[in-house]
Amino acid sequence: MRASPRRIRTATPKDIPQLQKLYRGVKEIIDYPGQKHDKRYFLAFMSPGRLLLVAEEKGKIAGAANGEIDFQTRFAFITNIVVAPSYRGQKVGSALMVGFAAEAKKRKCTVICGLVYDWNKPMHKIMHHLGYKPSGKTVLYTKKI
Numbered sequence: 001m002r003a004s005p006r007r008i009r010t011a012t013p014k015d016i017p018q019l020q021k022l023y024r025g026v027k028e029i030i031d032y033p034g035q036k037h038d039k040r041y042f043l044a045f046m047s048p049g050r051l052l053l054v055a056e057e058k059g060k061i062a063g064a065a066n067g068e069i070d071f072q073t074r075f076a077f078i079t080n081i082v083v084a085p086s087y088r089g090q091k092v093g094s095a096l097m098v099g100f101a102a103e104a105k106k107r108k109c110t111v112i113c114g115l116v117y118d119w120n121k122p123m124h125k126i127m128h129h130l131g132y133k134p135s136g137k138t139v140l141y142t143k144k145i
């Protein structure tokens with residue numbers, strides 16, 4: 001049987017060098033402490049209650065999505081999703097979102113949510129295509145300190 005050209009799977013520690021390269025190469029994401037440089041960031045998302053998925057294409061990591069699973073409330077929260085610039089527009093991001101939802105469902109989650117900046121047109125498109133709705137209930141407060 002021919003190997004699938006794209007595979008969505010949970011990440012392993014072996015993926016970390018490629019993940020660091022991927023996250024560093026994406027200018028849109030703000031560097032949460034260590035996110036782009038520290039392998040502990042990625043290791044933390046491989047622990048129970050967290051989820052880190054990668055989209056693999058011919059052995060290369062084209063994108064990744066990481067988030068948290070709250071087993072009590074059954075909420076899954078997408079912290080970040082990233083696709084390498086050269087793979088964008090090929091539904092890698094959509095496939096990661098579908099994969100994330102499937103994994104969350106396996107872990108008995110009933111709701112999946114995530115914050116999207118107002119300027120992020122591609123991400124809003126993905127959310128709408130996949131049936132996500134703006135909650136209208138959340139205001140993100142920020143303060144420069």
Ligand SMILES: CC(C)(COP(=O)(O)OP(=O)(O)OC[C@H]1O[C@@H](n2cnc3c(N)ncnc32)[C@H](O)[C@@H]1OP(=O)(O)O)[C@@H](O)C(=O)NCCC(=O)NCCS
Binds near residue numbers: 080088089115129
């Ligand atoms: C957002 C992101 C993950 C999307 O990944 P992707 O693999 O390109 O996504 P998809 O191909 O599944 O879908 C992207 C959609 O946006 C559209 N799109 C792409 N660039 C666009 C732009 N500049 N303006 C409007 N729409 C755009 C695509 O045409 C597609 O829509 P369609 O299905 O109607 O054709 C990717 O752009 C990325 O990594 N961005 C930087 C990190 C980021 O912003 N993450 C989200 C944090 S909430």
